[in-house]
Amino acid sequence: MLVLQAIRENKEALVTALKKRNLDADALLNKVLELDEKRRGIQTEMDGTLAQLNSLSREIGTLYKAGKAQEANLLKEKTTQLKEDSKSMGEALNAVATELDQALYLIPNIPNELVPAGSSEEDNEEVFREGEVPTLMKGALPHWELAKKYDIIDFELGVKITGAGFPVYKGKGARLQRALIAYFLDKNTAAGYTEMQVPYLVNAASGFGTGQLPDKEGQMYHVTADDLYLIPTAEVPVTNILRDTILNYQDLPVCYTGYTPCFRREAGSYGAHVRGLNRLHQFDKVEIVRVEEPANSYEALTTMVEHVKGILRELELPFRILRLCGGDLGFTSALTYDFEVFSTAQDRWLEISSVSNFETYQSNRLKLRFKDQNGKTQLAHTLNGSSLALPRVLAGILENYQSAEGIHIPKALIPYTGFDLID
Incomplete structure (x- = not known):
């Protein structure tokens, strides 16, 4: 399948190249870019949630060592919600990644410049x-x-x-x-x-x-x-x-x-x-x-x-x-x-x-x-x-x-x- 980075950087050139196959790929490539943006957005949000979880886990450990169990337990309740959020994000990320792969599978290879034009x-x-x-x-x-x-x-x-x-x-x-x-x-x-x-x-x-x-x-x-x-x-x-x-x-x-x-x-x-x-x-x-x-x-x-x-x-x-x-x-x-x-x-x-x-x-x-x-x-x-x-x-x-x-x-x-x- 085509490389995502190439689609991001050279979408119009790829649309032109695929016309040699008698294919208007503009809509297909746009769908790929939309799904890629959605995937990256979920990934960014998930990375932020996981970073927050890691930070809270370190803070909870510090509080327990300092004998502040009540404060630590309050933070643990917050981490429970963050874990549920990250799980939901992971499922959403997998679903979008699968949809993105399926969209990429529908796009044929780019013809070499030596390929002659023609329909049959x-x-x-x-x-x-x-x-x-x-x-x-x-x-x-x-x-x-x-x-x-x-x-x-x-x-x-x-x-x-x-x-x-x-x-x-x-x-x-x-x-x-x-x-x-x-x-x-x-x-x-x-x-x-x-x-x-x-x-x-x-x-x-x-x-x-x-x-x-x-x-x-x-x-x-x-x-x-x-x-x-x-x-x-x-x-x-x-x-x-x-x-x-x-x-x-x-x-x-x-x-x-x-x-x-x-x-x-x-x-x-x-x-x-x-x-x-x-x-x-x-x-x-x-x-x-x-x-x-x-x-x-x-x-x-x-x-x-x-x-x-x-x-x-x-x-x-x-x-x-x-x-x-x-x-x-x-x-x-x-x-x-x-x-x-x-x-x-x-x-x-x-x-x-x-x-x-x-x-x-x-x-x-x-x-x-x-x-x-x-x-x-x-x-x-x-x-x-x-x-x-x-x-x-x-x-x-x-x-x-x-x-x-x-x-x-x-x-x-x-x-x-x-x-x-x-x-």
Whole structure:
């Protein structure tokens, strides 16, 4: 969430910056400032009451020592009222502080100056493109037809077991899925990321920490009996490893990677564009997360983008990179680059990775700080990226590598699959 001091000092500048998101934030920021003033007023009054209590307690002690018990008892009656007053103030302070946090949670991150203006994905800016789109044989099929033809993914069986959006991978399809996970993790650990295995359910504090709550609450599966949420991405548990932590500048950067299944309700998603693996309720993803000093975070973002580029080059998939516009930018992100693979059989681009810098937006929620070289405590910057999301990568491989003989396996994956053809 935004830093309160920044709102106090630069409210008009923040209103202007948030217009890039097509958001008029004036009323939201005014509410935050009103609640902050109210909170500080109660805190000041409470501090005065507690100071008076401390002073009276010392005076009572002095009177008892001097044998003036009657005067001391009169003062004790006064302290009783002051204690009740301070308790009421404490309750009021907690209530206002909670209301203030809830107001702050409704304000998205400030877009970086590089974020282009725009209202939808149509306004995203293409910044890079690489790879030749293959010429497929006549009668080439989309991946959902290939999955059925070669019996490697069963969408109908997933419907039987659970429902739509929960595919069952079979035989070489399952092995290819497992190979991709191992390959992505190996590439990430070789680049200096420490592999972490994390829970697939998180508490509400973790969801608020990384910004999925309250913004994406309706998109997350909620286990109500235990008040836990199935994770929509490994970003949530992996980043929360460092919640309520103060690091030393020598500890930075912190670089983690992790594989998890991801669960998203994707309410309201219908149509041909979500067929097959294009959009699922459960899917596998390998994530990279970095915690950086503010001065280094955008260089780190470039490093992450180049890392994902390298993986896609090894897979020999045609891809492009988009810089997201203000209207398509994620709630918590300051700057995001989307990677898309071209699906030749579907004749469309498929998003397979988002790489983002959140600056201090997540770390302020997480209370994730570090001590700089001067011993000053400040908020770290957090970043994360898909490296990579499997369903659409798998769709791209199946469609772009199909031939009359079957589906060829990218050379980089053959050591992981143990086969070079699905036939």
